[in-house]
Amino acid sequence: MGFIDVNGVSFSLPDGRPLLADLAFRVTEGRTTALIGANGAGKSTLLRIIRGELRPDEGSVQVDGGLGVMDQFVGTGQTAPGAAHTVAGLLVSVAPKRVRDAALELEASENVLIERDDTAAQMRYATALAEYAEAGGYEQEVVWDHCTTAALGLPFERAKWRDLSTLSGGEQKRLALEALLRGPERVLLLDEPDNSLDVPGKRWLEGELRATQKTVLLVSHDRELLARAADRIVTLELGAAGNTAWVHGGSFEGYHRAREERFERLDELRRRWDEQHAALKQLVATLKVKATYNDGMASRYQAAVTRLRKFEEAGPPEERPPAHEVSMRLRGARTGKRAVVCEALELTGLMRPFDLEVWYGDRVAVLGSNGSGKSHFLRG
Numbered sequence: 001m002g003f004i005d006v007n008g009v010s011f012s013l014p015d016g017r018p019l020l021a022d023l024a025f026r027v028t029e030g031r032t033t034a035l036i037g038a039n040g041a042g043k044s045t046l047l048r049i050i051r052g053e054l055r056p057d058e059g060s061v062q063v064d065g066g067l068g069v070m071d072q073f074v075g076t077g078q079t080a081p082g083a084a085h086t087v088a089g090l091l092v093s094v095a096p097k098r099v100r101d102a103a104l105e106l107e108a109s110e111n112v113l114i115e116r117d118d119t120a121a122q123m124r125y126a127t128a129l130a131e132y133a134e135a136g137g138y139e140q141e142v143v144w145d146h147c148t149t150a151a152l153g154l155p156f157e158r159a160k161w162r163d164l165s166t167l168s169g170g171e172q173k174r175l176a177l178e179a180l181l182r183g184p185e186r187v188l189l190l191d192e193p194d195n196s197l198d199v200p201g202k203r204w205l206e207g208e209l210r211a212t213q214k215t216v217l218l219v220s221h222d223r224e225l226l227a228r229a230a231d232r233i234v235t236l237e238l239g240a241a242g243n244t245a246w247v248h249g250g251s252f253e254g255y256h257r258a259r260e261e262r263f264e265r266l267d268e269l270r271r272r273w274d275e276q277h278a279a280l281k282q283l284v285a286t287l288k289v290k291a292t293y294n295d296g297m298a299s300r301y302q303a304a305v306t307r308l309r310k311f312e313e314a315g316p317p318e319e320r321p322p323a324h325e326v327s328m329r330l331r332g333a334r335t336g337k338r339a340v341v342c343e344a345l346e347l348t349g350l351m352r353p354f355d356l357e358v359w360y361g362d363r364v365a366v367l368g369s370n371g372s373g374k375s376h377f378l379r380g
C-alpha cells in the first residue's frame with residue numbers, strides 16, 4: 001500500500017497571510033500525481049506539511065507507507081543547516097531509517113574512537129558495527145554503488161567523500177533520485193526533481209516514473225515531463241483567501257481542455273450570479289419607491305431587502321483564478337563593444353580549448369549535458 005490523503009488543509013504564513021485554503025485530494029497508490037502552480041503558490045510548503053515538518057492550521061494529512069523525500073534544493077549552500085555535505089551523507093540521509101540511524105551512529109562512534117581509544121569507545125564502535133551489519137548497511141552499500149555509478153560514473157568507494165558542492169546541479173539531483181527510486185519507501189515526495197537535469201536525465205526520470213510501483217507526488221514546471229509521467233494533476237490556484245487545489249483526474253494531455261471548460265463553467269456561474277444580483281437590486285429599488293406611497297408594499301419591500309442581503313452575504317461563486325501572464329522583454333542594443341573574450345580557454349578535464357567573443361547586447365545560451373562544465377565556465 002501507499003497513498004497520501006490531504007483532508008481540508010489550510011495554512012497561514014507566520015505573518016498571517018493565508019497561503020493554502022481547504023485543500024483536499026488523494027495521491028493514489030502506485031500512481032504519479034503532479035502538483036503544479038505558480039512560483040510561490042505553496043507547493044513546497046504543502047510538501048512540508050505532508051512530511052510533518054509544518055502543522056496545518058486546519059485539516060489533516062494521512063500518509064500510508066514510508067515516505068521518501070527529495071527537497072527542491074538538494075546540494076549544500078541551499079539546503080537547511082544540518083543537511084548532508086558529502087555524497088555518502090546524502091545517500092545516508094535518504095536511506096531506510098534503520099540503515100540511516102546505524103550509519104550515523106557508526107560515524108559518530110568512529111569519531112569518538114579517533115579522539116580517545118578507551119574501552120567504552122571501543123565497545124560503542126563494536127556495537128555500532130554489529131548494528132550496521134544487522135540493519136543491512138553492507139547490502140545498502142551495493143545499492144549506493146549503483147547510484148554513484150549511474151549519477152557520477154564512479155563506484156561508491158571512490159565517490160563517497162566527495163563534497164556535494166563539487167557535484168553539478170544535475171548530478172546532485174540524479175544521485176538523490178537514484179537513491180530514492182531504489183530505496184524502500186513506498187511513497188515519494190519529489191520537489192522539482194527535473195530542475196537542472198539535462199535532456200537525457202529528464203528522459204531517464206520520465207521512464208523511471210512510469211515504471212515505478214511507488215506512489216509519487218511530483219512538483220514540476222516542465223510540461224513535457226508532466227505530459228509523459230503524470231497520471232493525475234493537482235493545480236494550486238491563486239485565491240485572495242488562500243490558494244485552493246483543483247484536481248484533474250487525467251493526464252496532462254486533456255488538462256488544458258478540462259481547465260478551459262472549468263473556467264467557462266466558473267464564468268457562466270458568475271454571469272448568472274451577476275444577473276440575479278442586478279435583478280434583486282432592481283426589485284429592491286422598485287419596491288422602495290412603491291412602499292413610499294403604498295403602505296401595503298412595506299413588508300414586500302422588507303422581504304426583498306432581506307433577500308438581497310442574504311444573497312450578497314452568500315457571496316459570488318468562485319472566480320476564475322488570475323491568469324499568469326508571462327512576458328519577456330529582451331532588449332539591448334549593440335554597442336560594438338566586446339563584453340567577454342576567451343582565447344584558447346580550457347577547463348582541464350572538462351573542455352578542450354576554445355575561443356569565444358560575446359558582444360554587448362548578445363544573448364548566448366550555454367548548452368551541454370549534466371556535468372559538462374557549464375557552471376564552471378560561467379564562474380571562470
Ligand SMILES: Nc1ncnc2c1ncn2[C@@H]1O[C@H](COP(=O)(O)OP(=O)(O)OP(=O)(O)O)[C@@H](O)[C@H]1O
Nearest residue numbers: 013014015019037038039040041042043044045046
Ligand atoms: N517562513 C515563511 N515566512 C514567510 N513567508 C514564507 C515562509 N515560508 C514560505 N513563505 C512564502 O510562502 C509562499 C509559498 O512558498 P513555497 O516555497 O511553498 O512556493 P512554491 O509553490 O514551492 O514555489 P516555487 O515554484 O517557486 O518553488 C512564498 O511566497 C514564500 O515566500
Ligand SMILES: [Mg+2]
Nearest residue numbers: 043044072191
Ligand atoms: Mg517550491
